[in-house]
Amino acid sequence: MIAIVDYGVGNLYSLRCSLEHIGAASVVTREESVLRSAERIILPGVGAFGDAADKLRVLKLDTLLQSLAAKGKPLMGVCLGMQLLFDEGLEYGTHKGLGLIPGRVVPLAPVAVGLKVPHMGWNSLDIQKPEDPLMAGVRQGAYVYYVHSFYAAECDAALVATSSYGAQVAAVVRRANVCGTQFHPEKSGEVGLSILAAFAKGGA
Amino acid sequence: MLTKRIIPCLDVRNGRVVKGVNFEGLRDVDDPVTLARFYNDSGADELVFYDITASYEGRPLFADALKRVAAEVFIPLTVGGSINTLEDFDRVLKCGADKVSVNSGAIQHPELIGQAAKRYGDQCVVLSMDVRRVGGHFHVFAKGGRVDTSMDAIEWVQYGADHGAGEVVVNSIDTDGVRGGFDLPMLTAIGDAVSLPLIASGGAGTREHFVSLFQLPQVDAGLAASIFHSREVDIRALKAYLSDHGVPMRL
Numbered sequence: 179m180i181a182i183v184d185y186g187v188g189n190l191y192s193l194r195c196s197l198e199h200i201g202a203a204s205v206v207t208r209e210e211s212v213l214r215s216a217e218r219i220i221l222p223g224v225g226a227f228g229d230a231a232d233k234l235r236v237l238k239l240d241t242l243l244q245s246l247a248a249k250g251k252p253l254m255g256v257c258l259g260m261q262l263l264f265d266e267g268l269e270y271g272t273h274k275g276l277g278l279i280p281g282r283v284v285p286l287a288p289v290a291v292g293l294k295v296p297h298m299g300w301n302s303l304d305i306q307k308p309e310d311p312l313m314a315g316v317r318q319g320a321y322v323y324y325v326h327s328f329y330a331a332e333c334d335a336a337l338v339a340t341s342s343y344g345a346q347v348a349a350v351v352r353r354a355n356v357c358g359t360q361f362h363p364e365k366s367g368e369v370g371l372s373i374l375a376a377f378a379k380g381g382a
Numbered sequence: 383m384l385t386k387r388i389i390p391c392l393d394v395r396n397g398r399v400v401k402g403v404n405f406e407g408l409r410d411v412d413d414p415v416t417l418a419r420f421y422n423d424s425g426a427d428e429l430v431f432y433d434i435t436a437s438y439e440g441r442p443l444f445a446d447a448l449k450r451v452a453a454e455v456f457i458p459l460t461v462g463g464s465i466n467t468l469e470d471f472d473r474v475l476k477c478g479a480d481k482v483s484v485n486s487g488a489i490q491h492p493e494l495i496g497q498a499a500k501r502y503g504d505q506c507v508v509l510s511m512d513v514r515r516v517g518g519h520f521h522v523f524a525k526g527g528r529v530d531t532s533m534d535a536i537e538w539v540q541y542g543a544d545h546g547a548g549e550v551v552v553n554s555i556d557t558d559g560v561r562g563g564f565d566l567p568m569l570t571a572i573g574d575a576v577s578l579p580l581i582a583s584g585g586a587g588t589r590e591h592f593v594s595l596f597q598l599p600q601v602d603a604g605l606a607a608s609i610f611h612s613r614e615v616d617i618r619a620l621k622a623y624l625s626d627h628g629v630p631m632r633l
Contacts, residue, residue: 191478195453225503293384296505296548298579299602300385300427300632321385321632323458325480325505325548343384365458365480367422 180204180378181216183243185233187223187258196364200371202378208237218377219243219251221358223258227267227283227328230258231275240276247278253356254377260351260358261330269328279353281333286326290344296327301341301361303349303369310338311380312350312357315372322349322361322369329360385630386596387427387603388617389460389581390610392417395434397443418451421610425618427632429455430483430605433463433474445477452478460508466490471498475506483508483551486524489531492541499546507549508581509542511535513568514555520568527555535568536575543576550576551605554584561587564595564604573600581605589620596629 180197182190184206197204204220205212213219221243223230234240247253255263264275267283275283287295300321305313316339324341330348338350338357350373351358357377363370392399398412418429431451433444441464452459461474462483471482482502488494488509499507512527513520513535520535539550552572554565564585573580579602582595586606595604609615625631 189475189478189480191449191476192452192456192480195478196456199454199456224505294577294579294602296579297384298505298549299387302383325458327504362458362480365456367456371456 179216180218180220181213182206182220182222183213183239183259184208185230185237185239187225187230187233189224190222192364193220193222193256196371196374197378200375200378202375208239210242213239213242213246217252219246219253220377221253221255221259221262223256223262224325225258227258227261227269227275228271228273230262231267231273234262234276244276244278247276247356250355252377253278255356255358256364257326257360257362260360261328263351263356263358264330264333267328278356279333279336279351279358281330281336281348281351283328284331286329286343286345286347293344296325297329297343297347298325299323301343301347303339303341305339307338307352310350310352312352312359312373312376313338314376316369320369322359322363322366324361326360383630385427385632386601386624387581388425388592388621388631389428389430389603389605390421390426390617391430391432391583391605391607393432393434393607394444394447395436396440397447400434414447415450415454418455421617422455422457424616425621425633426457427603428458428460430460430462431479433461435464441473445473448474448477448479462508462510467494468497468501471502471506475502481506481508481549483510485510485512486526488542489522489524489533492545495542495547496545499548504546504548507547508551509539509547509549510551510553511538512553512555513572515568520571523555527553527558535572539572539576543578547578549579549581551581551583557585558583560585561609563587563591566594566598569595569598569601573598579603586615589615589623592620592624593627593629596624
């Protein structure tokens with residue numbers, strides 16, 4: 179069973195539907211007992227870093243996720259959920275993240291010179307670690323769907339794949355059992371479904 | 383590399399797709415799920431659903447259709463039509479919409495753009511505008527293009543960008559339905575005014591029209607309905623053609 183963390187942020191319906199489509203059972207929850215007993219956890223999210231981090235803290239999900247991750251539970255962040263895995267985010271002020279992967283989330287605008295922000299649409303993947311389980315069914319240059327204005331920086335050790343958009347945008351990251359995608363796998367067609375399937379079937 | 387996007391648009395009334403649908407080999411062409419799946423499988427980069435249901439009572443049928451589409455289509459879905467309040471945003475997002483497009487509702491209540499962006503994020507708010515030339519200026523029209531608001535399209539798009547719109551759809555009333563090509567001068571003028579992703583709509587008739595469209599650096603996506611529904615233009619073939627002409631495409 180995959181637990182999708184419900185902390186009042188984002189569109190969980192599509193994520194649930196894509197997991198169902200690939201035959202992975204999931205539950206949307208914020209219950210500690212359910213999160214503890216789940217085999218894997220997905221942290222979704224759209225919106226602003228600070229708001230989302232506050233919501234996790236208010237619901238005491240920050241410390242719970244940190245302790246479950248430390249015990250080796252596979253955890254995957256999606257979009258803002260991935261950004262929250264890092265040490266801090268600089269969206270409308272400086273906000274503390276979960277600190278599960280070293281790095282900070284910074285604005286794209288200063289580096290995406292001459293490019294539109296948000297980075298919205300289909301961009302190609304440059305896979306640095308093809309051996310990562312999440313990349314098992316993904317070919318070099320495959321397209322995934324992005325919508326974001328901030329990106330994870332100073333996280334070179336964690337980079338599994340990147341996309342080029344002014345900066346080298348962290349597309350897929352991993353540190354041990356904690357992983358994440360900046361793009362939306364649930365909206366990235368067959369490529370995204372294969373990444374979700376890899377996570378669901380033990381790719382973390 | 384970020385690709386340009388091709389976006390078919392489905393008009394849905396009381397849960398059924400209306401107008402101009404002429405597929406061979408698809409039995410229930412009025413079913414949004416069948417059509418959405420078809421487009422998902424033919425390489426469309428996103429889908430847009432417009433709810434043109436006239437009555438409040440008809441809305442649940444649209445919600446049901448949207449939910450069924452969202453359950454089976456794994457590309458982004460934008461929903462528009464009758465979005466006037468934050469509750470309308472909430473209603474369609476809960477059914478699986480990824481982005482919500484506002485038009486007349488934002489003209490009546492401009493603060494809706496900022497409120498929605500604050501609650502759901504900029505990426506969720508698509509400012510859709512129907513624009514027509516009036517006395518040498520680009521005017522924004524409301525109510526499905528019927529009412530001249532006298533608002534200047536350049537000022538309106540800048541207002542939207544400043545208040546949290548994450549994307550802009552420009553429908554040219556002047557070229558819509560004519561199939562003589564997109565409104566390149568209008569798109570250039572509006573695209574130059576903001577740095578948001580810009581979706582062009584109105585005027586697509588042939589694949590060459592898309593080649594001309596994507597020569598504009600301001601334009602990120604092309605949206606069309608009837609030429610795709612009628613299968614005069616096949617999306618997969620169109621994308622291959624554009625790629626051959628140097629337009630970055632997801633193939």
